[in-house]
Amino acid sequence: MIRRPRERFGPAAAVLVVALLLVTVVGTWPPLVAVESGSMEPSVERGDLVVVTAVDRFPWGDPVGSDATNPPTRLDGAGDVVVYTSPVDPRRPILHRVAFRVTAGEDWTDRADPDLLEGADCTDIATCPAPYDGYVTYGDANGEYDQTAGIAPIVHEELVHAKALFSIPYLGFLQLGVDAAIARFGVVPAGVGIVATVSLVSGTGAFLVGRVREGWRTRNDRKGGRRPPR
Known part of the structure; x- marks a missing residue:
C-alpha cells in the first residue's frame, strides 16, 4: 500500500x-523530564515521565521547601520538587525536593533534619555556612541532603529552571531510549x-x-x- x-x-x-x-x-524546555534514577522513590520511580513548568510561570513563585508552614504538595510529598543543574555534573539535571531556602553566611544545619545530616555539623560540610543564597535539596529515597552527600552544593536560584507538576508512570523509558540513541548516533x-x-x-x-x-x-x-x- x-x-x-x-x-x-x-x-x-x-x-x-x-x-x-x-x-x-x-514555558520551559524540555517540558517533560524522564527520571533516570530511583532517588525520588516511591513518589517518582525510574522510567516515569515528569511534566514540569518554568519556575516563574503563573501562578508559581519561588520554590517552597518542605519546612514551610503550609508547603505545597508535589509528587506525594511536602515541598516543591525542582529540576536544577548541578555544577558537579552539568550534563545531568537533577530532580529533587526543596528542603528549605538559605541565605549567604547562614549555618543552615540549625534548621536541618538531624536524620538527613548523618551526624555531620556545619564544620563537616563544604557548603556550610552557605556561600550564597540558595536552596538545600534532597531526594525522597536518599538518606541525606544533596549538600552533605556531595551531590551538589547549595543550589543557586539561577540553576533552578523548572518545577515538577506530576508524573506519568513508565512513559519516561521512551525518552530515555531517545536520549540513548542521540548519545550513540x-x-x-x-x-x-x-x-x-x-x-x-x-x-x-x-x-x-x-x-x-x-x-x-x-x-x-x-x-x-x-x-x-x-
Whole structure:
C-alpha cells in the first residue's frame, strides 16, 4: 500500500505540534523530564515521565521547601520538587525536593533534619555556612541532603529552571531510549531514525485498523444479505 507523504508523516508532525504547544504552556524546555534514577522513590520511580513548568510561570513563585508552614504538595510529598543543574555534573539535571531556602553566611544545619545530616555539623560540610543564597535539596529515597552527600552544593536560584507538576508512570523509558540513541548516533541520525520509526508504526497501525474495519464491514454486509463490494 502506497501512502501519500501527508499520511506518512502526519503523525510525526502532530507530535511536533503538540510538543511546541506544551512548551508554550509550561514555558520551559524540555517540558517533560524522564527520571533516570530511583532517588525520588516511591513518589517518582525510574522510567516515569515528569511534566514540569518554568519556575516563574503563573501562578508559581519561588520554590517552597518542605519546612514551610503550609508547603505545597508535589509528587506525594511536602515541598516543591525542582529540576536544577548541578555544577558537579552539568550534563545531568537533577530532580529533587526543596528542603528549605538559605541565605549567604547562614549555618543552615540549625534548621536541618538531624536524620538527613548523618551526624555531620556545619564544620563537616563544604557548603556550610552557605556561600550564597540558595536552596538545600534532597531526594525522597536518599538518606541525606544533596549538600552533605556531595551531590551538589547549595543550589543557586539561577540553576533552578523548572518545577515538577506530576508524573506519568513508565512513559519516561521512551525518552530515555531517545536520549540513548542521540548519545550513540548523534542528533541528525537519531532524529531521522525516530521519524522513520514513528511513520512506520503509524502506517502499520493505520493499515491494521483499516483491515479490521473492512472485515467488520464485510461481515455486516453478509449478515444483511448484501454482497461485499469487489
